[in-house]
Amino acid sequence: MTVTVRFAPSPTGRLHAGNIRTAIINALFARKAEGNFILRLDDTDKERSTQEFAQGIEEDIAWLELNWSDKVRQSDRLARYDAAVEKLKEMGRLYPAYETPEELELKRKRQLARGKPPVYDRAALKLTDDEKAALEAEGRTPHWRFRLEPRDVVWEDLVRGQQHVDAGSLSDPVLIRGDGTFLYTLPSVVDDIDLGITHVVRGEDHVANTAPQIQLFEALGADAPRFGHHNLLVGADGAALSKRDKSLSIQGMREEGLDPLAVVSYAATIGTSDPVAPHDDLNELAKAFDFGKLSRAPARFDPNELRLLNAKLLHARPYDAVAEQLETMGVTGGRAFWDAVRGNLTTLAEAKDWWAVVTGPVEPSIEDPAFCGTAGDLLPPEPWNEETWGAWTGAVKAETGAKGKALFQPLRLALTGKPHGPELKQLLPLIGRTRALSRLRGEVA
Ligand code: GLU
Numbered sequence: 001m002t003v004t005v006r007f008a009p010s011p012t013g014r015l016h017a018g019n020i021r022t023a024i025i026n027a028l029f030a031r032k033a034e035g036n037f038i039l040r041l042d043d044t045d046k047e048r049s050t051q052e053f054a055q056g057i058e059e060d061i062a063w064l065e066l067n068w069s070d071k072v073r074q075s076d077r078l079a080r081y082d083a084a085v086e087k088l089k090e091m092g093r094l095y096p097a098y099e100t101p102e103e104l105e106l107k108r109k110r111q112l113a114r115g116k117p118p119v120y121d122r123a124a125l126k127l128t129d130d131e132k133a134a135l136e137a138e139g140r141t142p143h144w145r146f147r148l149e150p151r152d153v154v155w156e157d158l159v160r161g162q163q164h165v166d167a168g169s170l171s172d173p174v175l176i177r178g179d180g181t182f183l184y185t186l187p188s189v190v191d192d193i194d195l196g197i198t199h200v201v202r203g204e205d206h207v208a209n210t211a212p213q214i215q216l217f218e219a220l221g222a223d224a225p226r227f228g229h230h231n232l233l234v235g236a237d238g239a240a241l242s243k244r245d246k247s248l249s250i251q252g253m254r255e256e257g258l259d260p261l262a263v264v265s266y267a268a269t270i271g272t273s274d275p276v277a278p279h280d281d282l283n284e285l286a287k288a289f290d291f292g293k294l295s296r297a298p299a300r301f302d303p304n305e306l307r308l309l310n311a312k313l314l315h316a317r318p319y320d321a322v323a324e325q326l327e328t329m330g331v332t333g334g335r336a337f338w339d340a341v342r343g344n345l346t347t348l349a350e351a352k353d354w355w356a357v358v359t360g361p362v363e364p365s366i367e368d369p370a371f372c373g374t375a376g377d378l379l380p381p382e383p384w385n386e387e388t389w390g391a392w393t394g395a396v397k398a399e400t401g402a403k404g405k406a407l408f409q410p411l412r413l414a415l416t417g418k419p420h421g422p423e424l425k426q427l428l429p430l431i432g433r434t435r436a437l438s439r440l441r442g443e444v445a
Helices: 017-032 050-065 077-088 101-113 129-137 185-194 205-218 250-255 261-271 282-288 303-315 319-328 334-344 352-359 369-377 388-400 405-416 422-429 435-439
Strands: 005-006 035-039 070-073 094-096 143-146 152-155 163-167 175-176 198-204 224-231 234-235 300-302
Touching: 005 017, 005 070, 005 198, 017 143, 017 163, 017 198, 017 224, 017 234, 017 261, 017 282, 017 300, 050 250, 070 129, 077 094, 077 175, 077 185, 094 175, 101 205, 143 205, 152 205, 152 224, 163 205, 163 352, 175 185, 185 435, 205 224, 261 303, 303 334, 303 369, 319 334, 334 422, 352 422, 369 388, 369 405, 388 405, 388 422, 405 422, 405 435, 422 435
Parallel strands: 005 035, 035 070, 198 224, 234 300
Antiparallel strands: 094 143, 143 175, 152 163
16 A cells, blocks of 8 residues: 555645644655655635645745645545535435524524533434425525434544544534535545545644544545544744744745755654754655654744754755855855854855855954054965964964953954854955955955
8 A cells, every 4th residue: 555645735825834744744754655745735715715825835845845746726626526415415414404603503502501512403404395495495505514423433543542433422514515615524535535545644633523534434435544633833832823923934934044954854853752853854854753753742833943953954064965055145155164154054044144254345343453453464474274363363362462352352353343153263264364454454345
């Protein structure tokens, strides 16, 4: 059996930390099993789904390099859902109900007041044809409910272990709204059957849909796939994530200059028994992935922790892996520059800022012009290498008597205009004698 999974976002917004984690878990699982990862756009909600969001979602997933092997859109598959509806109607498993939302709400309130669970009472099942005709003559259009069989539904959840649900205690789910549009339940099951989905892997918020969906698979003559419901994310403070928070959107992470592999590494390791660590290879992450490692408790998503992970990833990244990106950014300092600055980066974009410090113009920050002037006079002739810094500062120390921070800090401020940064022994040869001398003399260079 070839593992086939799907990530099924609704194109009613861009991707964010919460749903991208579902995509990542599915993609890693498929990669590990050498199976298929399908992108399914759940766009049956015509009012809220847009082409722009669909395109944005594809861009987000492509940026994360979670290549999908196949893409389907639910709006292209309506005929398949209609066929399933006919089948269910013939079997007497789909029935029209005419209650208005207000009437349903009233029923719920009455049940709760009597201490009963608010389960739909199936009044619509008892309607005669004449009664239905009368209701329709009143101008009511029916919504359609799936008649559940009152039995225990059991599945072995990939994350939560064995689950039992007494379907007799559930309301018959509405599959089709009064306006004829589909709710998510039926199209999802029909697609999962048609696409040969072997494992439905999604967030815990869907666990209540599973028992009715298993009955739907069976009613439609299919074997239900395996199900796995992963833990959900909360923010660093333990509160629910806000979909509007830019630092939680994939677009925001991308604009911030974070590395896709840092995002994937982070999302794949939080809320698991593995340490949160950077992986520079999707295959390595996939190999380590296991449903058994997922915790049942909510996972904390902390944008600062993600940044830290991004920094770690960059610090370890060899020059050859970034050479092309640096070139595109106009950073032409080569290997020497990368080795000088990588330890100081949180995002790759910051390499550009350090390159600007090397190439100038830099406004030097000078408190003691005499000291910097003397240091300038002592600059050795080129060629320079990593030894130059030690030899030069040794000479400045001998001449001025300054040592430690009093020696190094004024030089750093003059040469870079900044109080912190990469090691000067590596940066100095890149800055070069001409610029170094001008900066030590207080000139913008
Ligand atoms: N469109 C649904 C969602 O985004 C898919 C749920 C599922 O994976 O079954 O929540």
